[in-house]
Amino acid sequence: MAQQPEAGRRTPLNRERVLRAAVALADDIGIEALSMRRLAQELGVVPMALYKHVANKEQLLDGMVDTVVAHIDLPASGSGWKDVVRRRVLSARRELLRHRWAWQVIESRTGPTPAVLEYLDSMIGTFRDGGFSVDLTHHAMHAMGSRLLGFSQELFDASGSEGPSGGAEALAAMAARYPRIAEVAAGASHEAASVVGRSCDDQFEFEFALDLLLDGLERLHRQGWTSAGSAGADADA
Template structure:
């Protein structure tokens, strides 16, 4: 196989898709490519350079802006395309969040994203604040409120003991109801069309709901010529 930077990055993305990014290193990648690790350094200078390049591969999969469409449809489509890409590459969110280098591909995506507003009549002032409001949503992800870690085994045992013979899940819910009734009420009340409730919240539904909420607000600000200038 003739190595190139593109070939190395493509193989690294495929390996991360299959095994996760945690175990990805020059040695495992070289083994996958059938070369010695030193051969990779002709194309990627370090593990960080490798990860930056992998992000560029992923960003290149995001659809370009829609042509001839109004700003809202264009932005919504682009965000949901980014989300689809990140769901295809589950490791990419973690890597994106840890990057300290803004590669040309990342900057080009950001520049294009900003252009979807500026090219459709948004002021620089409003666009600046819109980008802050969207945050990581422009990449297709956010930190979800109810994505809580699993309860440690010791805590589960303590909950079970406090509830007698009640099953651990029931015991945790009972303890939650006593200590944090409002959190539990919201977490358990949200049923969607597919019947998903509580911890099984439909992440896509919630993501699109919040995105549309933001776009509604942005649309209102743009329509009335909002400015951050203080009077």
Template sequence: MPEQGAAVRRAPLNRERVLRTAVALADATGIDALSMRRLAQELGVVPMALYKHVANKDELLDGMVDAVVGEIDPPVAGAGWRDAVRRRVLSAREALLRHPWAPRVIESRPGPTPAVLGYLDSMVALFRAGGLSADLTHHVMHAMGSRLLGFSQELFDASPGPGADPAPDPAALRALADAYPHLAEIAGAAAHDDGSVVGAGCDDRFEFEFALDLLLDGFEQLHHRGWTSADRPAGRAT
């Protein structure tokens, strides 16, 4: 075993190996535990060696996002636009389930990374190849939002903060239900599959597919109607 470990440490250091190791480390320990020093230890190098391949922590995170996006399946040849889009979006979601830290990091980036831009460009191509106009596709991309990358942005982050008690206080829950009865009613109206949740909140597989299919059905109807943005009611803001 020591000889095997030494062989791993002697493997040439390159950007791909740095990113692959960073992704695996984040999977194992969480994104908050990832640091350049911890990554260097994992690779068996001094921290300064990393900076030949990633300029800083931000560039490392960008590269990790691109590595995850690179796991998304390519479009299925011969599939209709709706099926092709649906399959790729669900493939993106499977990638995020393998890397639970990824949605948070994607949201934290100041702009889309090269791989994200390439993926979004390919999704536009699927809509356009399906006959949707550039006008409709513009609005489709906005409506899909983060769902294109396999997760839904919740209204707010419901996850407990650092040091918070994971077990909710029953009295506090009752007080919230009394103050906001309608929210309490719908909160208890559905059961979620915790094993398929991506990120924080209620974004489980069923919830995600429900919204995805609802959107795709709507886009298909608009496409068949020949909808354009000029069809919006007069006086409505753009």
């Protein structure tokens, strides 16, 4: 009796395959629509089969975060701390732009996942190996915040909103009440033909802030800055 061809056999299910499929599905349908049942349908298995590899939806989300973070570029050998941090942060941003749901899931976690912890530990190592004190490294990590993972919470919505609804009259009323906001909004340089329309260029603003932070940290590092000295100065003021 002839044996069944290898191509006809189902690919074995494992944790890596489950997580890859979950990431791809979230990319396709959005994180809100992702469910264990929908993922099982995508993989052609019954929902219970998934629970052998992820205990619940929260564990699935943790694994999805780690799958995304694992694709952030590794440090380039022979590069200085500033170049390494910049390149890795921008690599993280590329991953989050590729998987636009990921930042929401990262923020929703009650604590850092293993891959996030490994990434942050590596970034701390980059600062320390670059000659930063433990003190300055501690404050650098606070200053960088979520930007280390490629996203930041903006004061103003940059998704394309052009202000309150109601037409020119409503816009004029807002400008009268908040003249400085209107001044900055009117003076911002936006290209109508840009893919981001008339909203701010998120990538430019992200890199602008990133470079300000890195330049500032470089200056403090050269000065031998410590928080103890800063606290003393504040107390004398």
